[in-house]
Amino acid sequence: MQAAFGHPQRAGPFQAIMAAPGGRLNCEDFSMFQEVLKVMRTIDDRIVHALNTTVPTASFSGKVDATQTCKELYESLMEAHLSRDKAIKSCITETSAVVGQLREERAKDIDNLSITKQLRKEQTKLKLMQSELNVEEVVNDRSLKLFKERCRIHYTPPKIK
Helix, strand or coil: CEEECCCCCCCCCCCCCCCCHHHEEECCCHHHHHHHHHHHCHHHHCHHHHHHHHCCCHHHCCCCCHHHHHHHHHHHHHHHHHHHHHHHHHHHHHHHHHHHHHHHHHHHCCCCHHHHHHHHHHHHHHHHHHHHHHHHHHHHHHHHHHHHHHHCCCCCCCCCC
């Protein structure tokens, strides 16, 4: 079982890879799941560089439209954050369903060690995926803090509802 996440291709300095090759996120293999998230977090990992190379200092402010640059960066960040959140939650939902199914199977055949072992494996994977939501919160907060420090005088993002 796999969840698919497409994204519109966008040109510009803040374009980020939003999903695995082919636009699919593998929820079955946790190490692949983590690898895809790592790639999806590229925009957040490189935010300092992006801010330093695209948002002008006061002495160069006339040469670049800092308002537009900050707006584009903010929109790219929000798109990346939303895409990752959706991907993680989709995998959590998918893995939760597998855990539920394995629990039912184990209830019917309590002595089957294979089912019990698979259930434990899936429960561990589910906990690891849920912990990725906490990692995501830290990554997002860090990026938004850096964004606000550099772009606050150029662009104020719309209030989140």
